[in-house]
Structures are given as structure tokens and as C-alpha cells.
Amino acid sequence: HRAALEMELLPLWLCLGFHFLTVEWRSGSGMATAASQGGCKSVGGVTDCRKRRLASVPSDLSPYSQTLILDANPLKTLWNHSLQHYPHLESLSLHSCHLESINRGAFQEQAHLHSLDLADNTLSENYKETAAAFHTLQGLRRLDLSGNSLTEDMVALMLQNLSSLESVFLGRNTIMRLDDSFFEGLGHLQELDLQRNYIFEIEGGAFDGLTELRHLNLAYNNLPCIVDFSLTKLRLLNVSYNVLEWFLASGGESAFELETLDLSHNQLLFFPLLPQYSKLHTLLLQDNNMGFYKDLYNTSSPKEMVAQFLLVDGNVTNITTVNLWEEFASSDLSDLRFLDLSQNQFQYLPDGFLKKMPSLFHLNLNQNCLMSLHIREHEPPGALTELDLSQNQLSELQWTPGLTSCLRSLQVFNLSSNQLLGVPTGLLADASNITTLDMSHNQISLCPLPVHLDREGPPSCVDFRNMVSLRSLSLEGCGLGALQDCPFQGTLLTHLDLSSNWGILNASITPLQDIAPTLQVLSLRNVGLSSSFTELDFSGFGNLRDLDLSGNSLTSFPRFGGSLSLQTLDLRRNCLTALPQRAASEQLLRSLRTIYLSQNPYDCCGVEGWGALQRLQTLRIPDLAMITCNLSSKVIRVVDLPREVPQDCKWERVDMGLLYLVLILPSCLTLLVACTVIFLTFKKPLLQVIKSRCHWSSIY
Numbered sequence: 171h172r173a174a175l176e177m178e179l180l181p182l183w184l185c186l187g188f189h190f191l192t193v194e195w196r197s198g199s200g201m202a203t204a205a206s207q208g209g210c211k212s213v214g215g216v217t218d219c220r221k222r223r224l225a226s227v228p229s230d231l232s233p234y235s236q237t238l239i240l241d242a243n244p245l246k247t248l249w250n251h252s253l254q255h256y257p258h259l260e261s262l263s264l265h266s267c268h269l270e271s272i273n274r275g276a277f278q279e280q281a282h283l284h285s286l287d288l289a290d291n292t293l294s295e296n297y298k299e300t301a302a303a304f305h306t307l308q309g310l311r312r313l314d315l316s317g318n319s320l321t322e323d324m325v326a327l328m329l330q331n332l333s334s335l336e337s338v339f340l341g342r343n344t345i346m347r348l349d350d351s352f353f354e355g356l357g358h359l360q361e362l363d364l365q366r367n368y369i370f371e372i373e374g375g376a377f378d379g380l381t382e383l384r385h386l387n388l389a390y391n392n393l394p395c396i397v398d399f400s401l402t403k404l405r406l407l408n409v410s411y412n413v414l415e416w417f418l419a420s421g422g423e424s425a426f427e428l429e430t431l432d433l434s435h436n437q438l439l440f441f442p443l444l445p446q447y448s449k450l451h452t453l454l455l456q457d458n459n460m461g462f463y464k465d466l467y468n469t470s471s472p473k474e475m476v477a478q479f480l481l482v483d484g485n486v487t488n489i490t491t492v493n494l495w496e497e498f499a500s501s502d503l504s505d506l507r508f509l510d511l512s513q514n515q516f517q518y519l520p521d522g523f524l525k526k527m528p529s530l531f532h533l534n535l536n537q538n539c540l541m542s543l544h545i546r547e548h549e550p551p552g553a554l555t556e557l558d559l560s561q562n563q564l565s566e567l568q569w570t571p572g573l574t575s576c577l578r579s580l581q582v583f584n585l586s587s588n589q590l591l592g593v594p595t596g597l598l599a600d601a602s603n604i605t606t607l608d609m610s611h612n613q614i615s616l617c618p619l620p621v622h623l624d625r626e627g628p629p630s631c632v633d634f635r636n637m638v639s640l641r642s643l644s645l646e647g648c649g650l651g652a653l654q655d656c657p658f659q660g661t662l663l664t665h666l667d668l669s670s671n672w673g674i675l676n677a678s679i680t681p682l683q684d685i686a687p688t689l690q691v692l693s694l695r696n697v698g699l700s701s702s703f704t705e706l707d708f709s710g711f712g713n714l715r716d717l718d719l720s721g722n723s724l725t726s727f728p729r730f731g732g733s734l735s736l737q738t739l740d741l742r743r744n745c746l747t748a749l750p751q752r753a754a755s756e757q758l759l760r761s762l763r764t765i766y767l768s769q770n771p772y773d774c775c776g777v778e779g780w781g782a783l784q785r786l787q788t789l790r791i792p793d794l795a796m797i798t799c800n801l802s803s804k805v806i807r808v809v810d811l812p813r814e815v816p817q818d819c820k821w822e823r824v825d826m827g828l829l830y831l832v833l834i835l836p837s838c839l840t841l842l843v844a845c846t847v848i849f850l851t852f853k854k855p856l857l858q859v860i861k862s863r864c865h866w867s868s869i870y
């Protein structure tokens with residue numbers, strides 16, 4: 171009997187065992203076994219308990235969790251027992267948990283933990299206890315302590331002997347100085363983030379033990395200078411948003427691994443003195459006070475420029491003399507590809523400056539004080555594809571005719587907001603790969619006839635004809651006169667901006683016929699177009715997507731015939747009094763997605779199409795609330811227009827005679843009544859007189 175019972179039980183056990191195995195296999199392989207435990211989501215080995223208002227770590231979660239996310243729960247304290255059910259944790263996130271303390275035994279069971287995120291808590295409260303808890307984490311590789319109000323002493327204690335750490339995040343704390351004991355024993359550290367602290371001093375040797383360090387971020391601190399920079403293994407150094415006045419790499423012949431150096435938003439006076447051997451490819455120096463000081467030194471060549479730096483270290487004062495040009499000349503910029511020098515004080519670039527950067531492909535000199543630029547062999551280097559010279563005081567580009575292919579790779583050339591009158595003949599012809607040219611806000615003129623390339627003398631006009639590679643051209647605010655025939659002949663322009671050149675089209679768009687088939691974006695803002703003589707006709711512009719006609723004097727809608735692909739149309743600030751005729755609008759509306767119509771003196775009685783326009787699902791009118799119209803002498807917002815208004819308008823327009831009649835009739839009636847009354851008043855005595863006479867006479 172017993173044996174029989176056992177026989178019956180066996181399949182049951184087998185079943186249960188099998189079932190257990192399947193569950194294990196499924197969760198282990200990361201299949202979608204989403205389950206909800208204590209309001210947490212568990213998928214694969216990841217348990218997500220974000221924002222659950224938990225006051226303690228739930229004890230009923232999957233014991234096999236490898237990743238536990240408890241962000242944004244008011245835990246306050248991580249107790250000794252909090253994590254005891256989860257011995258398989260590899261990654262734990264306790265971001266914004268109001269943590270003040272971590273018990274020293276909290277991580278005792280966590281032999282596998284390698285990533286710990288404790289950002290945005292208040293661990294400065296009980297930092298000794300927390301530091302003690304960290305000491306049990308001998309396999310930890312990634313630690314985030316950002317935003318915990320930690321001072322340098324607290325951090326030093328917490329990081330002590332955590333020799334397995336590879337990434338440490340300490341941003342948004344209150345660290346002020348770093349000394350040589352700070353990172354002791356962190357020999358495997360590769361990434362260190364110290365941004366947004368108050369660091370004003372880094373003692374020599376502070377980073378010496380960090381032989382594996384690759385990325386160092388010191389942005390948003392108070393560092394006044396970096397001297398004797400010697401982290402040869404570093405690949406990325408970010409010291410942006412400090413108060414650096416100079417940067418000086420250690421001399422010597424050691425090879426640096428440095429690839430990216432961000433010194434932007436500081437107060438550098440000189441071009442940084444970079445390592446002699448490095449792999450630097452990105453150098454960010456925007457928003458500093460840098461310049462070259464030939465005039466200040468009264469020397470003919472920059473080679474004699476010398477700067478003396480005063481170094482005060484404790485009670486020792488050292489004066490370092492640096493020959494700026496020699497230092498610059500000896501720095502290794504052969505791999506440099508991206509150089510941002512915008513928002514500085516450069517008045518000129520010394521001869522040979524750009525020659526040192528043969529691989530340069532992006533150079534930004536926006537917002538400096540350059541007055542002229544000499545384009546020579548290898549300057550700028552032949553690899554350059556983007557050159558931004560906008561917002562300087564350039565009055566000329568010097569170029570030696572006969573010199574070919576110095577801008578052969580250039581694709582984007584920005585000369586906006588300078589004082590150029592022209593561009594050397596042939597320079598643009600030489601830039602045979604150029605696609606984007608911005609010459610806006612220069613007082614240039616267009617050459618009336620094609621110019622010969624070998625013409626001598628300073629350029630007085632610009633010729634864009636036959637620039638086959640050119641796709642985008644901006645000539646906004648160039649003071650251009652009326653366009654002559656075919657100024658863009660031989661180009662395949664897709665983007666053209668002719669805005670703010672008053673009178674450039676002289677009421678006709680025929681000068682653009684050459685490029686009409688290719689144009690996709692056309693801006694004709696503030697050019698004084700009027701449609702008083704003929705309607706503007708954009709029928710030939712088959713590929714036009716975006717048309718800006720704002721700020722003109724159009725009184726009627728332009729015509730769009732043919733196969734239309736127009737998507738955006740801007741008609742603000744014109745003299746339109748009515749919406750387009752139904753036919754025109756229907757055709758237009760087929761492709762149109764966005765239309766701007768405000769600031770026109772519409773007549774409220776001529777806006778019958780509004781309802782239909784607003785009802786269109788596919789069309790957006792972003793400035794709808796600002797469109798007004800004119801009823802008698804009142805200005806009414808079109809959206810507020812009552813339904814009956816068109817009725818009023820009809821009445822007003824069609825039956826003007828009736829209106830006058832209605833206005834005049836009461837006056838007439840009053841007059842008539844007055845006359846009658848007067849007549850009757852005088853009538854009685856008269857009758858009486860007559861009567862009495864008669865009477866008298868009858869008596870007589």
C-alpha cells in the first residue's frame with residue numbers, strides 16, 4: 171500500500187521539479203517573465219522599483235535579481251539586513267533615496283556587486299559609517315557619489331582601498347582641493363568625474379598613482395591654471411568653465427595619449443602650450459581671451475614673443491620664461507582635426523600657424539577680431555572641409571592667383587557678418603567641392619558679367635556662376651541691387667537666401683528662373699516685393715518646399731501652378747486683404763503643411779475661407795491667434811470673429827442704399843411731423859380768421 175502511494179507521489183514530484191526547472195531556465199535566459207512583486211517590475215534579472223514610495227528595501231523580490239533599481243524611494247537608511255535576500259546583485263541603483271547613512275554591514279553579502287549608484291543623496295551626514303560599508307565592496311568597479319555634499323576629506327575616506335574601482339563620479343559635491351593622498355590605491359581608475367565642485371588647487375602628484383586614468387572631467391570648477399600637465403595616459407581632459415589663464419604641458423619628450431582637450435569657457439590669454447608628442451584630434455578653446463600679440467611686443471616676427479609666468483607655491487616663488495612661438499612650434503598638432511577658436515581676441519593668425527595642422531578639417535574662428543586672412547599654400551591645410559570666419563572684421567581675403575587647390579576639400583564656408591566687398595576672383599572657382607556658402611551681412615555686389623579668372627587687383631564683386639558643387643547660398647542683408655540676368659547660371663542651388671536686400675527682384679522673379687527647377691528653400695523676406703502689377707508666379711519652382719515671402723508688400727496671393735511640393739509658406743507682414751481664391755487655395759493646400767498669415771490688413775468681410783482653412787487637419791497655422799482683420803474701423807482677431815459677421819458684411823456691402831434709407835427715413839419722418847404740427851398750429855387761427863370774417867360778413 172505504501173509503495174503504491176509512493177508510486178503515485180513520484181510523478182507529482184517529477185512534475186514539480188520539472189516546473190521549477192522551467193521557471194529557472196526562463197528567468198535565467200532573460201525571457202520576458204515580467205512579474206509584479208511589491209509593485210516592482212521584474213524582467214529577466216532586472217528588478218525595477220523606481221518611484222514606489224518604499225520606505226525600506228522590499229524583502230519579497232526575486233532572490234536571483236542581478237540588477238536592482240530603487241531610485242526615488244524615501245529609504246533614508248540602508249540597513250545591515252536590507253539587501254540580505256539578494257546575494258546575486260551585480261548592480262544596485264539608489265539614486266535620490268534621501269539616504270543619510272549606510273550601515274557598515276549593508277554590503278557584507280554583496281560579493282558580486284560591481285556597480286553602485288548613490289547619486290543625489292545626503293551621504294555626508296554619516297560618511298564614516300558609509301565609508302566603512304564601502305570597505306566590504308572589494309569587487310566594485312563603478313561608483314557614483316554625485317550630488318552628496320561631500321568634502322575632500324569625506325571622499326578620501328570613502329575611496330580608501332577601493333582598489334578595484336574603474337569609474338568614479340564625484341560631480342556636484344563640495345571638493346575644494348586635491349592632494350597626493352586623495353586617490354591613493356586607486357590604480358585601476360580609468361574614468362574620473364569631478365565636475366561642478368569648487369576645486370581651486372590640485373597639488374602636484376595628485377593624479378600620479380592613477381596610471382590607468384583615461385577620462386578626467388574637471389569642468390565647472392575654479393582652477394586658475396594648469397602647469398606641468400603630465401598625465402601621459404589620459405585621452406580626454408575637460409577643464410571647461412574654470413578660470414584658467416594658462417595651460418602648460420610639461421616639457422620633455424614623453425609621448426602623450428591625449429586625444430581630446432576641452433579648455434573652453436576660461437580666461438586663457440595665450441594659445442595653450444601643448445605636449446610635444448600627442449594624438450590630439452579635438453581642441454576646444456572657444457570663449458577665452460586668446461590672441462597673438464605682435465603689436466604689444468613691437469616685434470616684426472612672432473618668434474621673439476616671450477611670456478613670463480610667476481609661480482607661487484607655498485613660500486617658493488618661481489619665474490618661468492616661455493618663448494610662446496617656440497613652444498607653439500614644438501607642440502604636436504599633426505593629428506588635430508577639430509579646432510574651435512571662436513569667441514576669442516585673435517586679430518591675426520601668424521604665418522605658419524595653420525601649417526602645423528595638416529589634418530585639420532574643421533576650423534571655427536567665429537567672433538574674433540580678424541581683419542584679414544591670407545590664404546597660402548597649406549594654409550589653411552588642404553584637408554579643411556569646414557571654415558567658419560563669421561562675425562569678424564574681415565575686409566579682405568588675400569589670395570595669390572595661380573595657387574590652386576588650397577580650398578579643394580572645403581565644403582562649408584561661413585563668411586557671414588564681415589566687411590568684405592568681394593572675394594578674390596578664382597578663389598571660389600578653386601573651392602571645387604564647396605556646398606554651403608554664407609556671405610550674409612557683407613556689402614558685396616554681384617559681378618554683372620562672368621569674370622576672367624586671371625584678373626588682377628582687389629576684388630570688387632563676387633561671381634557665383636558655374637559653381638557646380640554649390641547647393642546652399644546665403645546673401646541675406648548684402649545690400650545687393652536689382653539682380654541682372656542669370657546671376658546663378660550654371661549652379662544647382664537648392665537653398666537660397668536673398669532676404670533683406672531691398673529691391674533685389676524689382677517686382678519680378680525672372681532672375682531666378684535658372685535655378686527654379688532645383689530650388690527647395692527660398693527666402694525672400696524684406697525685399698520689397700509687390701504684386702501690384704502682376705501676380706508673382708512660382709509655377710516653374712517644381713521642387714520648392716519652403717518659401718518665405720514675409721515683410722513685403724504683396725496685395726494678392728502668389729500663384730503656384732504645376733506640380734507643387736510646397737510645404738511651408740510664410741506670408742506675414744504683407745498687404746493681403748483677402749485669402750486666396752478658392753481654386754488657388756485648393757491647389758495650394760494639397761501639399762502645404764504650414765502657413766504663416768499674420769500681420770496683414772485683412773478685411774473681415776473678405777475672409778470667407780477661414781473656416782475651411784482652419785478645419786483642414788493637415789495644415790498648421792502656428793500664428794492663427796495673431797491673425798486679425800479689419801471691420802469698419804475695428805481690428806478683430808479672426809479666431810474671435812462671430813459667425814454672423816459675414817452676414818453683416820453682406821448686408822453692409824450689398825444693401826448700402828437700404829442702409830442710407832433706414833438712416834434717412836427717421837429724419838424725414840421727424841421733419842414731416844414737425845411741418846405738419848407747425849402747419850396745424852398756424853392753421854387754426856387762420857381758419858378762425860376766415861370763419862370770423864365770414865361770420866362777420868354773414869352778419870354784414
Ligand SMILES: *[C@@H]1O[C@H](CO)[C@@H](O)[C@H](O)[C@H]1NC(C)=O
Nearest residue numbers: 249250251273274275276278
Ligand atoms: C551592522 O553590522 C555590523 C557588523 O557587520 C555591526 O558592527 C553593526 O553594529 C550593525 N549595525 C546595526 C545597526 O545593526
Ligand SMILES: *[C@@H]1O[C@H](CO)[C@@H](O)[C@H](O)[C@H]1NC(C)=O
Nearest residue numbers: 301302305327330331332355
Ligand atoms: C588599506 O590598505 C592598506 C594596505 O594596503 C592597509 O594598511 C590599511 O589598513 C587599509 N585601510 C583600510 C581602511 O582598510
Ligand SMILES: *[C@@H]1O[C@H](CO)[C@@H](O)[C@H](O)[C@H]1NC(C)=O
Nearest residue numbers: 365387389408410430432454
Ligand atoms: C566638458 O564638460 C562639459 C560640462 O559637462 C560638457 O558640456 C562638454 O561637452 C564636455 N566636453 C567634452 C569634449 O566632452
Ligand SMILES: *[C@@H]1O[C@H](CO)[C@@H](O)[C@H](O)[C@H]1NC(C)=O
Nearest residue numbers: 464465466467468469470471
Ligand atoms: C618699436 O621698435 C622700433 C625699433 O625696432 C622703435 O623705433 C619703436 O619706437 C618701437 N615702438 C614702440 C611703441 O616701442
Ligand SMILES: *[C@@H]1O[C@H](CO)[C@@H](O)[C@H](O)[C@H]1NC(C)=O
Nearest residue numbers: 481482483484485486487488
Ligand atoms: C618655506 O616653508 C617651509 C615649510 O613649508 C620651511 O621649512 C622653509 O623654511 C620656508 N622657507 C622660507 C624661505 O621661508
Ligand SMILES: *[C@@H]1O[C@H](CO)[C@@H](O)[C@H](O)[C@H]1NC(C)=O
Nearest residue numbers: 481482483484486487488489
Ligand atoms: C622652481 O625652480 C626650481 C629650479 O628651476 C625647481 O627645482 C623647482 O621645482 C621649481 N619650483 C616650482 C614650484 O616650480
Ligand SMILES: *[C@@H]1O[C@H](CO)[C@@H](O)[C@H](O)[C@H]1NC(C)=O
Nearest residue numbers: 578579580581602603604605
Ligand atoms: C568632396 O566631397 C565629397 C563628399 O561630399 C568627398 O567624398 C570628396 O572626397 C571631396 N573631394 C575632395 C577633393 O576633397
Ligand SMILES: *[C@@H]1O[C@H](CO)[C@@H](O)[C@H](O)[C@H]1NC(C)=O
Nearest residue numbers: 536560561584586606607608
Ligand atoms: C554662419 O555664421 C552665422 C553667425 O555665426 C550663423 O548665424 C549662420 O547660421 C552660419 N551659417 C551657416 C551656413 O552655418
Ligand SMILES: *[C@@H]1O[C@H](CO)[C@@H](O)[C@H](O)[C@H]1NC(C)=O
Nearest residue numbers: 651652653673675676677678
Ligand atoms: C525695374 O523694372 C522696371 C520695369 O519693369 C524698369 O523700368 C526699371 O528700370 C527696373 N529697375 C531696375 C533697377 O532695374
Ligand SMILES: *[C@@H]1O[C@H](CO)[C@@H](O)[C@H](O)[C@H]1NC(C)=O
Nearest residue numbers: 747771773800802803804805
Ligand atoms: C482697415 O483696412 C484699411 C485698408 O483696407 C486700412 O487702410 C485701415 O488702416 C485699416 N484700419 C485699421 C484700424 O487697421
